[in-house]
Amino acid sequence: MKSANIIFAPAEAPLKTAILVLEDSNMLALAAAVDPMRAANRLAGRSLFDWSYVTASGAPAALTGGIAVPGTPLPRLEGCDLLLVIAGFRLERHDTPALRASLRRLAASGACIGGIDGGSWLLASAGLLDGHRATTHWEDLERLASRFPEIEVLHDRFHVDGARMTCGGALPAIDMMLHLIRARHGAALAARVAALFIHDSPADPARAQRRSGGDPRHSPLTARASAVMEQTLDAPRPITEVARRCGVSPRTLEAQFRARLGTTPQAHALALRLSEALRLVTDTDMALMDVALSTGFGSQASFARAFRAAHGQSARALRKARA
Secondary structure, eight states, X not given: OOOGGGGGSOOSSOEEEEEEXXXXXXXXXXXXXXXXXXXXXXXXXSOSEEEEEEESSSSOEEOTTSOEEOOEEGGGOOOOSEEEEEEOSOHHHHOOHHHHHXXXXXXXXXXXXXXXXXXXXXXHHTTTTTTSEEOOOGGGHHHHHHHOTTSEEOOBSEEEETTEEXXXXXXXXXXXXXXXXXXXXXXXXXXXXXXXXXXXXXXXTTSBOOSSOXXXXXXXHHHHHHHHHXXXXXXXXXXXXXXXXXXXXXXXXXXXXXXXXXXXXXXXXXXXXXXXXXXXXHHOOOOXXXXXXXXXXXXXHHHHHHHHHHHSSOHHHXXXXXX
């Protein structure tokens, strides 16, 4: 069996890459995987990466943007150096015995296997992440850790662990592919590829995923405090503890929140919890009591009052209206 470390070693031969595209994947995730390789080939003036598209059955995979991607049936894929699994929604539907068998077969052949967005979940279900450190989209981190305790689940944007690559979504996938280009063909080429996409953010794979995105009003201090709050939505920490973890006094923290965001740390923390509650109500089938507990409310009554005040209707009514 070929060592997967070869994937991340300097090499002249093109990297044979198969891209498994599943129904309901998003277009940006696919582009994030493919276009860095295309750009590397263009800039190098030769084929550094050789890729092909694969689908679960051979039928074109319809992306969320309406484009259908044709590909070779996965069972007919004889081998590759790298298999990237791209998935988005309806993971349970894709997680079939046939898919798991094909993934295991390719992993056993020595291929490096990568999961992008929901792809990490499918690798986990096939047992290919057991004993590994891995990540997935922040919406599924807790569920992945609960369902697959053999995996050390990270909040990282992307992570490479031996013959496994996982990332949280489309934009981290760009960083993961730049990491691969850098390892095989040098930092200068990776920097030129990044420049083509006007991508000048430093790639820190261990930087935790953020639920709320980057609010330009944040100062470094309020952004750090907000990240601390996001990590403990199910068990909110006192503001004194948040301030201590940020290395400032509670008074300094409150002054920064008022000056930059026009609110208090307490109100900001509550808004984060209720934003996550809204996502869980609208995007999942989680029981409302579990939603309440997952967002730091000790009782259904307190959750119901706070949810209605924030979102203008009860969680039950909102879920019924969207059914």
